Amino acid sequence: MELFYSRDIAGGICRLDQDESGHCIKVLRHRSGDEINVIDGCGTLHRCRITSDSHKGVEAAVLESTEGWGSHPYRLHMAVCPTKNNDRYEWFAEKACEIGVDVISPVIGEHSERRIFKTARAEKILVSAAKQSLKASVPVVNEPVSVKDFIRSYSEGLRLIAYCFEDENIPRRSIREVLEGYEGSDITVMIGPEGDFSREEAELALASGFVPVHLGASRLRTETAALTAVAAVYFRYM
DSSP: OOOEEOSEEETTEEEOOHHHHHIIIIISOOOTTOEEEEEOBBSEEEEEEEEEOOTTOOEEEEEEEEETTTOOSSEEEEEEOOOSSHHHHHHHHHHHHHHOOSEEEEEEOTTOSOOOOOHHHHHHHHHHHHHHTTOSBOOEEOOOEEHHHHHHHOOSSEEEEEOSSOOTTSOOEEHHHHHHTOOSOEEEEEEOOTTOOOHHHHHHHHHTTOEEEEOOSSOOOHHHHHHHHHHHHHHHHO
């Protein structure tokens, strides 16, 4: 199934940007009168008929719109520290989108080796991943914030933090166990950098209502841990 992406849909008219138009007309050789499917990134699939087949700017009339197309029955916010190798973070974002995630927040921790993160490239990767996995919603990528600022900013739903060190006074529970006992559908998961969260960051999270969890006995890379958490949430609700 071919999917195109546009945020310019209004008044029954859909307009593709130059990149999407070039792919539609030059690569796939669509012409006026052809029907195409367009996602708006906000959860709606639009069935359209091309009325102008310029490779610089396709216009199409909206014939039918389907809300919640390819959606999942939960809302997942992943707050993940950027990895030293940026390709690994982009891999996580792509695969998380394919499985099911709503918001990705790059968070900068005290032990983070990478402190600069550009959202524009990640956003392009997520659009491609949404189309590939047949989803009409494209995850939001927030601008980077510090771990502590993120903790202070979020207070809704089930909030989980996965760290590696043990604390005899506050034992970590399996993420599977915690998810199975949760009756809501709004979930936030924090994953630390290669050097893990600091004790101070973890203590602030726990004091703010975050639940400490582990992802099993294996020691996982940041991007693997993040994707494991995404999969755990997916299988809890699907």
